[in-house]
Amino acid sequence: MRFLHTSDWHLGRIFHGVHLTEDQAYLLDQFLALVRDSKPQAIVIAGDVYDRAVPPTEAVELLNEVLSRLILDYRIPVIVIAGNHDSPERLGFGNKLLARQGLHVFGPLTGKASNVILEDEYGPVYFVPLTYAEPSVVRERLQEPEALDHEHALNIMVRHALQQIPEAQRKVAIAHAFISGGSVSESERPLSVGGSGAVSAEIFKPFNYTALGHLHNSQKVGSDVIRYPGSLFKYSFSEANQIKGINLVELNSQGQAHIESIAMSPRRDVRILEGYFRQILEGADSFGNRDDYLQIVLKDTDPILDPIGQLRAVFPNVLALERPYITNASNLLGLDADHRKLTEKELFASFFEQMTGQALNTDQENELVKVLDEVFRDAREVSA
Structure with a gap:
């Protein structure tokens, strides 16, 4: 089974006041070219498709264009899960109808595990979508009162999913989570407020490969087969030295994974x-x-x-x-004197020299004196 693993597109992102839609479209064109050239049998998108729950129109249009190309032109199955930035309900709208076309979108957590089964020449591969869900949602939807934190909640979701898979079958987990030991960035929204959102990599031991989303740095955590591909783009200056890319994964007949990280080139x-x-x-x-x-x-x-x-x-x-x-403010004057004892002319002359690197010439000094005289005269007239 040959598939591409990507995550954290954050479509609709605004970076220091700049809308990044054109930059994201440029990278997604490269992604589509990679799909065309590598001919995968599936594509996995591990959450945070959008940057916020209610994405701007241009972000929705961009996603629609990319998914349409993948499904209608290339006819490749796509599996998408919601991340903590996405609105699960909005992302998952119409998912039953879309699944008939090969687009499997998992938004809100449901009460029953729903795996995606794809076939290759060696038989079935079970893709397990562990859509992002708060522990309180897991407690309610799966009727599991012990889901008190992210660690327990994800463990329960994995257990429920594995009950639907026969023994010794090849399995791929898709999760949006913060794995302990992962390298974090400034642009990642915390998964938990007032508690730990981190989970152990041990949860994913039963899987041949785990396709992760959430952390923006391309990295493996706990095992060679537990991977973050990195976000689509660098979304903070703390990510300036990070490598972003797409993971090309091949599972052989025994479920052993060969992984190639393919870097993207931003505009x-x-x-x-x-x-x-x-x-x-x-x-x-x-x-x-x-x-x-x-x-x-x-x-x-x-x-x-x-x-x-x-x-x-x-x-x-x-x-x-x-x-x-x-230099700190007390030294800006370049003088040892107390600035409170300096005249307005001396203060401005010092400021001018600091800003321009040159002292006031005679004409400038004369002009300054005229201005100061006018200011003081106006002030006296007002006070009188």
């Missing part, structure tokens, strides 16, 4: 640049694609006039600016 990368302001501006061509989404960390200690505006003139997608090395 715009998410990167962090660090250096001095002038060095970055003057050496822009040496810093890679100027259109990438950038966080710039400036090493300068002195104030700079409108640094993000100047940087965006060269790098249009600077989304964040950090100044960790800037």
Whole structure:
């Protein structure tokens, strides 16, 4: 059985005010090309298809386009589960009708395990969809009062699913969960508030392969066959050095898995640049694609006039600016004197020099004096 494992598309994501739909569509075009070239027998999407419960229209249209191509053009079965960002009810709408076309969508947890059985030349492979569900939902839907946390809830869901599978059959779990020991990112929403959302990799021991979603870094956890493929795109600057991709999995007749991680190439990368302001501006061509989404960390200690505006003139997608090395406010004047004892002229002259790197010339000083005189005169007239 040859299948592709992907997750965490987060369609409709907004990143520092930027709508990422075009970037996501660019990557999904690559995904469709990979499907065409690799000719899998199934596709698994392990949750967080959308970024929020009520996705924007363009996100729904993009998903519709991709799934239509997979089902109608390529005629490949697709198995999708809900993640913690998705609305299970909305995602699972019409799932019984869609399943007849080969699109198996598992939204809300139901009271009965429902596995997807696909055949290859060696016989059946059981795909076990463990759609994301809060422990309270598992307690209610499966009538299991001991489902008090995510660990117990997922264990119960696995037990219910395995009861429907004959012994010694090949099995693939599909789950959206935080496995203990996994590498986390800033953009992942916690699965539990006030308690632990982590679960043990031991839960998935009965499976030949476990297709995970939730953590955005491509990684294996607990075993070579328990895998996160990584999110579709880098959704925070903490993910700048992560590799995103798709897992191509092949199960042989004995259920042994061969896994290949295939990296994706975004139209715009998410990167962090660090250096001095002038060095970055003057050496822009040496810093890679100027259109990438950038966080710039400036090493300068002195104030700079409108640094993000100047940087965006060269790098249009600077989304964040950090100044960790800037001199603290008490030293901005460059003087040992108490700023409260300085005149307005001295304060402005010091500010001007810090911003421009040059002292006020005679004409500028004269103009400053005129302005200050006008300000003080207006103030006196108002107070009188």
